[in-house]
Structure formats: C-alpha cells, structure tokens
Amino acid sequence: TAQDFKWSIERSANPDTGSYNADVYLGDIIGVKEVIDSNGGIQEVEGVKAIDDKTLEITIDSPKTYFLAKLTYPTAFVLSQKYLESMGDDWIDSPVGTGPFVLQEYQIGQILKLKRNDLYWGEKSKVDGVIMNLAGGVSMAMYENDEIDITGVGLADLERVKDPNDPLSKDLVDVPPQFTLSYIGFNVNMAPFDDENFRKALSHAVDKELIADKIYSGLTKPAYAVIPPGFPGYSPSIKGLDFNPELAKDYLSKSKYADPANRPRIIVTIPGTGGSPGMDTEVISDMWRETLGVEVEIQQVEWATYLQDMNRKRLQVWAGSGWQADYPDPQDFIDILFYSESDVNHGNYKNEKVDDLILEARTELDQNRRFLLYNQAEQIVVDEAPIFPLWFDTDGYALVKPWVKGYSFTPIIVPKYKDMYIE
Known part of the structure; x- marks a missing residue:
C-alpha cells in the first residue's frame, strides 16, 4: 500500500x-x-x-x-x-518481491536463484526462473559444457569466437556500451593532490590511446570528459587533458611538489584480495614514473573495506572502480559526483562556480539550457582534474545459447529477464 x-x-x-x-x-x-x-x-x-x-x-x-x-x-x-x-x-x-521474479535461494558467494512471481501485477515472466552462478569458474568452459546459457566474452577468447569457423561464432551477440566512466580519483584534501598542477601533470603523462589499443584491443574508449557518449547531456565539445609529456613536465615544475623530497608517499588503493592489480593501473603507474619520476604504491584491500574507506573519504587515490548511470540524466554524473556537499563526492572536490551551475541546473526546466549548465560545470571539473578519467565503455560481445530468446542487453545496469523464453 x-x-x-x-x-x-x-x-x-x-x-x-x-x-x-x-x-x-x-x-x-x-x-x-x-x-x-x-x-x-x-x-x-x-x-x-x-x-x-x-x-x-x-x-x-x-x-x-x-x-x-x-x-x-x-x-x-x-x-x-x-x-x-x-x-x-x-x-x-526471504524478502517479499513486487517484481516479475522473487528470490528462491541465495547462498553467499555460491548461487542466486529467482523464481517467477505469479502475483506480479504486469505480464508474467515466460520462464520459470533464473539461476545466477556466483561461485566463479571459467565461464567460457561452463558455456561450452552447457552449464550456463549466457556469458560475456573476454579478450582472451574474442578472436576465437569471432572466427566464422568456430561453432561458438553463431551464438555471438553484440552488447551495447554501458553508460559508464572508469576513472582514478584524487582526494584534493590530501597532499600532493591538493595541488591542481600536480593533478594535471599526472593527467597529461598517460597515453590512454596506447593502453586502449595494446591492452584492451580497442574494446574500451579513452575518456577525456565525464558524461559518456550517447548519454543525455553528452557534449563532444568538452576539451579534456590529453597525452602531452612536455606539458605534463611543465605542470609538475609549477607544482609545489616538483621536488620529490617535498612529495608525500602516494598510495593508490584498489579493490582486490592479493591478485595482480589491473594491467591498466600498472601501466599508468609506470608512465607516471617514466615521464615524471613520480613513484606510487598500489595497495589492494577487500571490496567492503574499499567501499567503506571511499565512502568515508579516507582514500588518497583510488582506482579499479568508476561510475555507472543509475538513470538517464546528466545530474547523475555531474551533480552526484562533483557537488561539494554530495556524499558521493569522494575526493572532497569543491568549486563555487561548479556548485552554482549545479544548483541552477537542478531547477532549470528548459532541458537544453539545463544540459548546457551541466556542460559548463563539466568543463571546469575536467580542467581542474579532481579525477583522472580513463575509459568509456564500447560495444562488447556475449554468447547466448540459441534456445534463449527475447533476452536483450541494456546500457543502464539492470538486466531484463521477464521477456526471455526458452524455445
């Protein structure tokens, strides 16, 4: 009720x-x-x-x-x-559900089972239920053994399954880009990231085009702004901080942390439990060292600790996460991430002009003008580099068994299972 x-x-x-x-x-x-x-x-x-x-x-x-x-x-x-x-x-x-499915079983780190909700107010699901494997394993092998019906395709398997001679190629489907931004966050209240010149130096020292090509085989798009392409409010006119080693060195020379003796220890925190850091994080740290002589340490912490410290704004630098759109409006990126009083402004960024633009955009009823206000705020944010944008999502690939019909991939978070059926 x-x-x-x-x-x-x-x-x-x-x-x-x-x-x-x-x-x-x-x-x-x-x-x-x-x-x-x-x-x-x-x-x-x-x-x-x-x-x-x-x-x-x-x-x-x-x-x-x-x-x-x-x-x-x-x-x-x-x-x-x-x-x-x-x-x-x-x-x-055993929660009460109001959607097309209700929870049938949940074992932490093992399995999650949904069953059709026969009391759902709308059109009922065409399948009896959905089983999600949370225990890990080699998803490609599980797919080939008919243990699972849908899986994403990673870089290691992409060339093989795109080969028309491979039997899996007939199951290959395109996955539209997610509205996501991967970035490295800087806490502007902590040295040396309280210095805008230092942040800009790091931003200009990384060749994202090279990383996207050589490490990700073109399956990710270098980001130089905040709002993803195709998203409401996206503007191609936002000018980002591109790769420029000489400019990076120039900004470092202007920084109060130009002398390594005056530079505090830099710790990049990423989520993980002892495995290798992400390849891009390692390559980026190498580029900082080679171009600028800036040394960083990479620290892994458990996911729960990572989220808690990030939410409490305790991290000096963090990587390995980002932001995915919750709803189709630029407010979900610019306001939530960069308004000075936002709980999700994890880096303590504050700019009065940005705040003024955000506050004006909140109540602006003209959509075009409202988007323009967000773009003005976005450009200031990009210029001051409280975050280092890394990647926007691009088209991806998945494998779907031929008997699974009606499943569609969506660019905003929640998958839709209700309209699937087995044939």
Missing part, C-alpha cells in the same frame, strides 16, 4: 539503516535531510504522505525534472512494513 512506500522511504532515511545514499537519492524530498540528521530523533518524513491505500503524495524542495528518475534507485524501493517488522533481521533471507 501507499503506507508501505512511505514507511520504506522513511526507513531508508533513518540513520539506523546506515544507507550511504539516502541523502543523494532521496534528499530532494522535504524532510528527508531532517530525518537523516536527527540521529533517530525524527522518524517521519514531512514530504511523504499516504493519502489512501493507493495514493502516495511526495513533496520535493523545488521543481526538478529528473526527480522521478531518482526514485528508480534502490533507496526508494518498496518493502512490506508488516513483513519486515514480523521477521526482524531475517527478512533479507
């Missing part, structure tokens, strides 16, 4: 829930910030009212054309108040 939606939003905002993203995605609703900041003293969100069982009224702080799209993020997902309160912490083991 509408009361469940109201309760779910209030639960997300309650500090006891521990959501890192409640303010980011729900903070436009009047009263959400007050609940978040109350340390449990305020339970109800003023701007959310259940008018009757089927009518929910949400009041936001100002007109924002992208607000409804933000409600597609999990912080606004509806939960059953009665069920959660009766189950306590055990609700997560």
Whole structure:
C-alpha cells in the first residue's frame, strides 16, 4: 500500500539503516535531510504522505525534472512494513518481491536463484526462473559444457569466437556500451593532490590511446570528459587533458611538489584480495614514473573495506572502480559526483562556480539550457582534474545459447529477464 512506500522511504532515511545514499537519492524530498540528521530523533518524513491505500503524495524542495528518475534507485524501493517488522533481521533471507521474479535461494558467494512471481501485477515472466552462478569458474568452459546459457566474452577468447569457423561464432551477440566512466580519483584534501598542477601533470603523462589499443584491443574508449557518449547531456565539445609529456613536465615544475623530497608517499588503493592489480593501473603507474619520476604504491584491500574507506573519504587515490548511470540524466554524473556537499563526492572536490551551475541546473526546466549548465560545470571539473578519467565503455560481445530468446542487453545496469523464453 501507499503506507508501505512511505514507511520504506522513511526507513531508508533513518540513520539506523546506515544507507550511504539516502541523502543523494532521496534528499530532494522535504524532510528527508531532517530525518537523516536527527540521529533517530525524527522518524517521519514531512514530504511523504499516504493519502489512501493507493495514493502516495511526495513533496520535493523545488521543481526538478529528473526527480522521478531518482526514485528508480534502490533507496526508494518498496518493502512490506508488516513483513519486515514480523521477521526482524531475517527478512533479507526471504524478502517479499513486487517484481516479475522473487528470490528462491541465495547462498553467499555460491548461487542466486529467482523464481517467477505469479502475483506480479504486469505480464508474467515466460520462464520459470533464473539461476545466477556466483561461485566463479571459467565461464567460457561452463558455456561450452552447457552449464550456463549466457556469458560475456573476454579478450582472451574474442578472436576465437569471432572466427566464422568456430561453432561458438553463431551464438555471438553484440552488447551495447554501458553508460559508464572508469576513472582514478584524487582526494584534493590530501597532499600532493591538493595541488591542481600536480593533478594535471599526472593527467597529461598517460597515453590512454596506447593502453586502449595494446591492452584492451580497442574494446574500451579513452575518456577525456565525464558524461559518456550517447548519454543525455553528452557534449563532444568538452576539451579534456590529453597525452602531452612536455606539458605534463611543465605542470609538475609549477607544482609545489616538483621536488620529490617535498612529495608525500602516494598510495593508490584498489579493490582486490592479493591478485595482480589491473594491467591498466600498472601501466599508468609506470608512465607516471617514466615521464615524471613520480613513484606510487598500489595497495589492494577487500571490496567492503574499499567501499567503506571511499565512502568515508579516507582514500588518497583510488582506482579499479568508476561510475555507472543509475538513470538517464546528466545530474547523475555531474551533480552526484562533483557537488561539494554530495556524499558521493569522494575526493572532497569543491568549486563555487561548479556548485552554482549545479544548483541552477537542478531547477532549470528548459532541458537544453539545463544540459548546457551541466556542460559548463563539466568543463571546469575536467580542467581542474579532481579525477583522472580513463575509459568509456564500447560495444562488447556475449554468447547466448540459441534456445534463449527475447533476452536483450541494456546500457543502464539492470538486466531484463521477464521477456526471455526458452524455445
């Protein structure tokens, strides 16, 4: 009911829930910030009212054309108040679903099974369920042994499966680019990244075109901006910091950290558990050393620790992650990542002009002008280099068994299983 939606939003905002993203995605609703900041003293969100069982009224702080799209993020997902309160912490083991599938089984690190939700309000799923293998293994071998029906294709196997003489080639399908940005983040409150010239020096010292060609075989696109190509608000006129070794050296000479003796230890944190760092991270660190004489250490930490330290803005430099669009609006990149008060501004970047442009864009109703405001903010961000953009996604490849019909790959996160069927 509408009361469940109201309760779910209030639960997300309650500090006891521990959501890192409640303010980011729900903070436009009047009263959400007050609940978040109350340390449990305020339970109800003023701007959310259940008018009757089927009518929910949400009041936001100002007109924002992208607000409804933000409600597609999990912080606004509806939960059953009665069920959660009766189950306590055990609700997560058997959650109530409202979509075309419900959870059948979940073993951490092993398997996740979904089954068709016969109570779904819309057209029912054509398949009985979906099984996701979480235990790892060699996915190509599993595909060839008919253990799984869908798998991505990595660089090591791409040439083989693209060969028309290989029996797998008939299963090969194109995967459209995801709206993602991979980048290296700099904490501008920590030396030496509090120096814009130092950040620019690092940015100009890396030949991303070479890495994309030699390491990724052209399956990734060097990024010199923030908003991905094809995404609403993308502008080809954004001028990035391209590879220029001489300019890199010039910026380093202008930096207060030009002398290695004045330069603190630099630690690049990446997620991992003891394996080799990503090839691009190693090559980039080599280019920094060879071009500028800047030495960095690569530190691996477990994923949970990585996320916690990043969310708490403790990392000096971080790599191995990025940003993927949650909904089709440039606000999801420029505002969320670079507004000075955003919880997801992990590098503590602050520029008053950027903040002013973002605030103006939030309430601008003319779409073209709103996108222009984001582009102006984007150009300033790119110029000041609080992050080092690495890659945009490009067309990829996957293998799909011939008996799987109706499955489509989408450029924004959530796969759609409802319309698949087996023939």
